[in-house]
Amino acid sequence: MLHASLLEHLQQRFTDFFSSSTFIHQYKVVHGGDINRCFMLETSKGSFFIKVNAALFGLDMFEKEARGLIQLADTGAIKVPRPLFDGKFNQQIFLVIEYIDPGQPASGFWESFGRSLAQLHYNRAVQFGLDYNNYIGKLTQCNRQHNSWSNFYAEERILPLVRKAHEKGMLEPGHVAAAEHICSKLHTIFPEEQPSLLHGDLWNGNFIAGTNGEAAIFDPAIYFGHREMDIAMTLLFGGFDTLFYEAYEHHFALQPSWQQRVALCQLYPLLVHLLLFGGSYREKVIETLNQYK
Numbered sequence: 001m002l003h004a005s006l007l008e009h010l011q012q013r014f015t016d017f018f019s020s021s022t023f024i025h026q027y028k029v030v031h032g033g034d035i036n037r038c039f040m041l042e043t044s045k046g047s048f049f050i051k052v053n054a055a056l057f058g059l060d061m062f063e064k065e066a067r068g069l070i071q072l073a074d075t076g077a078i079k080v081p082r083p084l085f086d087g088k089f090n091q092q093i094f095l096v097i098e099y100i101d102p103g104q105p106a107s108g109f110w111e112s113f114g115r116s117l118a119q120l121h122y123n124r125a126v127q128f129g130l131d132y133n134n135y136i137g138k139l140t141q142c143n144r145q146h147n148s149w150s151n152f153y154a155e156e157r158i159l160p161l162v163r164k165a166h167e168k169g170m171l172e173p174g175h176v177a178a179a180e181h182i183c184s185k186l187h188t189i190f191p192e193e194q195p196s197l198l199h200g201d202l203w204n205g206n207f208i209a210g211t212n213g214e215a216a217i218f219d220p221a222i223y224f225g226h227r228e229m230d231i232a233m234t235l236l237f238g239g240f241d242t243l244f245y246e247a248y249e250h251h252f253a254l255q256p257s258w259q260q261r262v263a264l265c266q267l268y269p270l271l272v273h274l275l276l277f278g279g280s281y282r283e284k285v286i287e288t289l290n291q292y293k
Contacts (some may be wrong), residue, residue, distance in 0.1 A: 002027055002039060002052070009089045010041070010050070010096070017084055018045055035138050040099055047099040048084065052092055062086040062095035064134035068200075068222040069097065075197065077119035079216035097218075106213025110240065113207075113215040114247030117230065121196040121252055125224040128152035128195045136201055136221035136269075137276050143223045149190055152225070153268070154183035161271035170274055170282055178293040182264075189264065189292075191255040195224035201269070202233045204240065228258055232265030263288050 007024055014022035023044045030038040036051040051062065066083035073080040081098040129145035129152055146152035162179040165171040200221030207217045231254065234240050267288045274281040
C-alpha cells in the first residue's frame with residue numbers, strides 16, 4: 001500500500017507539475033514487476049502510473065529510467081509512456097509516468113511494431129554506449145563509450161558480469177577463460193554497424209497494446225549498441241510473432257547470418273538474469289559460452 005504521507009507528498013508534486021490543484025482520488029496495485037512496487041493513481045488530472053522502491057539499488061535509478069523514456073519518446077518512432085516526475089520521500093524513491101490503458105492489438109499490430117522498432121534503430125550515434133550509466137533491472141549498466149562494438153560488448157557487458165558471477169561462485173574459472181576467449185574474437189563475429197539507439201530490455205513483458213491497438217514499450221535500459229541485441233532480446237523468452245520480424249527485415253534488413261549471433265547477443269541478458277535470479281540461468285550461460293568458445 002501507499003502511505004498517507006507519501007500520497008500527500010505526491011499530491012503536492014502533481015499540483016506543482018500541473019500548476020493547479022490536483023487530487024489523488026484512489027490508487028490500485030499493478031502486478032507484474034519483481035523489483036518495484038507499482039500502482040495506478042487516479043487523480044483529478046487523469047490516471048498515472050507510479051513505481052516505488054526503497055532505494056536499495058541506486059538513488060538515481062528512476063532518474064535514469066526517466067531519461068531513457070524521454071530519449072525513446074523523442075524519436076517519435078514508437079509509443080512510450082512519458083515521465084512526469086521522479087523523486088525521493090522518506091527513504092523511498094518513486095517515478096510517476098503516463099498511464100497507458102491496455103487494449104487489444106489492432107489488425108497489423110505485429111507489422112506496425114516491427115516497423116516501429118526499425119524506425120527506432122535508425123536513430124544512430126558515433127560511438128557505442130551512452131554519455132551516462134543507467135540500470136538493467138536492479139544492476140548498474142555501465143555505458144562507457146567505445147568506437148567499436150566488439151570492444152564495448154566485451155568490456156562493458158560480458159566480461160564484467162562473467163567476473164562478477166565468478167566472484168559470487170556462480171561460474172568457474174574455466175567459464176571466465178571461455179568468456180575472455182570469446183571476447184577476443186568478437187571483431188571476427190559481428191559485422192560492423194553504426195550504433196543504433198536500443199530499448200535494451202525488449203522482451204514480451206516490456207510492451208503492451210494500447211487502446212489504439214498499437215504497441216507501447218516501457219522499462220528501458222537504453223544505450224547505443226548493435227541492433228541485433230534488441231532483436232535477440234525479443235527472442236529470448238519465446239519470441240514475438242513472425243510478422244514482427246518480417247516487418248523489421250523489410251524496413252531495416254539485418255546483416256547476413258544474424259541468426260547465428262542471436263545466442264551470443266543473448267549472453268548479456270542471461271548473465272544479468274543469472275546475477276539477479278540465481279542458478280536457474282547458469283546452465284544456459286554455460287551452454288552459450290561453450291557454443292562460441
